[in-house]
Amino acid sequence: MPYYRVSGEIPRKRHTRFQRPGGGLYAEELMGEEGFSSDSSLLYHVNPPTAIVKSEAMADLAGETRLAANHPLLPRHYRTQDLTGTGDLVFGRQPLMGNDDIRMSFVTVNAPSGLYRNSTGDEAVYVHAGSLRFESVYGAIDAVAGDYVIVPRGTVHRWLPGPAAPAGLHATALVIEANGHIRTPKRYLSQTGQFLEHAPYCERDLRPAAGPLFAEGEDVPVTVRHRAGLTTLTYARHPFDVVGWDGCLYPYAFNIADFEPIVKRTHAPPPVHQTFEGPNFVICSFCPRPLDFDPQSVPIPYNHHNVDSDEMMFYVGGDYSARQGSGVEIGSITLHPSGFTHGPIPGAVEAVIRGMEAGRTTTDETAVMIDTFRPLLLSDLAAAAEDPEYAWSWGRASRG
Numbered sequence: 089m090p091y092y093r094v095s096g097e098i099p100r101k102r103h104t105r106f107q108r109p110g111g112g113l114y115a116e117e118l119m120g121e122e123g124f125s126s127d128s129s130l131l132y133h134v135n136p137p138t139a140i141v142k143s144e145a146m147a148d149l150a151g152e153t154r155l156a157a158n159h160p161l162l163p164r165h166y167r168t169q170d171l172t173g174t175g176d177l178v179f180g181r182q183p184l185m186g187n188d189d190i191r192m193s194f195v196t197v198n199a200p201s202g203l204y205r206n207s208t209g210d211e212a213v214y215v216h217a218g219s220l221r222f223e224s225v226y227g228a229i230d231a232v233a234g235d236y237v238i239v240p241r242g243t244v245h246r247w248l249p250g251p252a253a254p255a256g257l258h259a260t261a262l263v264i265e266a267n268g269h270i271r272t273p274k275r276y277l278s279q280t281g282q283f284l285e286h287a288p289y290c291e292r293d294l295r296p297a298a299g300p301l302f303a304e305g306e307d308v309p310v311t312v313r314h315r316a317g318l319t320t321l322t323y324a325r326h327p328f329d330v331v332g333w334d335g336c337l338y339p340y341a342f343n344i345a346d347f348e349p350i351v352k353r354t355h356a357p358p359p360v361h362q363t364f365e366g367p368n369f370v371i372c373s374f375c376p377r378p379l380d381f382d383p384q385s386v387p388i389p390y391n392h393h394n395v396d397s398d399e400m401m402f403y404v405g406g407d408y409s410a411r412q413g414s415g416v417e418i419g420s421i422t423l424h425p426s427g428f429t430h431g432p433i434p435g436a437v438e439a440v441i442r443g444m445e446a447g448r449t450t451t452d453e454t455a456v457m458i459d460t461f462r463p464l465l466l467s468d469l470a471a472a473a474e475d476p477e478y479a480w481s482w483g484r485a486s487r488g
């Protein structure tokens with residue numbers, strides 16, 4: 089995150105005496121990546137951010153979720169609509185798939201979370217439906233459907249559900265936990281970190297956490313995910329006591345509707361949709377856009393086999409009638425693993441060409457794709473929401 093921001097009140101020089109009203113000094117906290125060699129922010133707390141009074145081990149149910157290899161090899165289709173679990177955004181996560189680089193979970197939020205700090209990596213929370221409020225030491229973000237909220241490793245934060253929809257639903261979200269940092273693709277940035285003109289989004293599209301945000305409290309528990317598991321650290325004072333911060337490291341939101349799609353005359357491959365990159369994975373946003381416009385174009389994906397990748401796709405909006413016969417609809421997640429060639433259902437190309445001849449010029453599908461460069465392992469929870477017929481949908485269609 090290379091974009092320098094200032095929030096709240098800070099002194100003119102770093103590491104100088106910053107007086108609190110009524111006496112005493114504000115306490116500095118430098119949050120920095122890669123030792124002191126990458127992005128950082130400097131926060132000013134009313135109370136020392138070091139003052140803990142208790143440390144207790146916690147059971148780690150989600151962390152212990154058993155993930156099994158995709159064996160025998162199959163393309164998969166999971167229906168998140170069939171996942172019945174609810175909870176808060178942190179402990180209500182229902183892990184679906186993952187590996188040593190990434191874990192992906194689905195959550196139906198119906199309660200506020202406690203304070204949480206993930207010290208194993210960055211998180212990207214994609215809000216599928218409803219709304220959520222993210223609160224952190226950096227300030228708050230009001231997140232709505234379509235937002236990716238990027239939470240840097242080590243950020244003390246909590247998630248509050250937004251107002252309930254008529255059916256009682258507060259929010260659903262896909263949670264991506266990385267074993268490292270989630271960043272803007274390097275090719276979108278200048279040498280010094282400014283978004284370039286060819287990038288599909290830019291600084292103006294990012295909504296940083298805005299503060300200050302204060303909360304009162306003594307003996308405040310913060311659950312920390314660390315390499316050995318979960319620990320609850322009890323802080324002497326509430327960590328939300330930051331009067332100001334500056335730097336290039338902070339949580340922010342980016343809405344998928346602000347992604348500017350890049351279109352070619354003939355079909356463009358998924359790298360044009362890339363939105364973020366993480367260690368051994370990429371996140372892409374497929375957004376409504378004009379269909380490829382060559383009169384002879386085939387405007388849907390060609391069969392392809394990314395031999396080094398497993399491809400997960402979360403279908404979040406639009407009309408999926410073009411995928412008739414596959415069972416895919418809004419809320420579906422597909423997994424097309426390395427070792428399997430995937431593409432349109434037989435008959436889909438002809439159908440979209442007929443649509444173009446009848447005047448169709450756009451596609452309105454929205455999807456979030458995550459390609460991993462190591463195989464994805466699958467959870468029992470995912471198996472419970474699996475459509476067992478999906479793997480055969482291409483074969484069935486080709487036999488008519």
Ligand SMILES: [Fe+2]
Nearest residue numbers: 392399424430
């Ligand atoms: Fe693909």
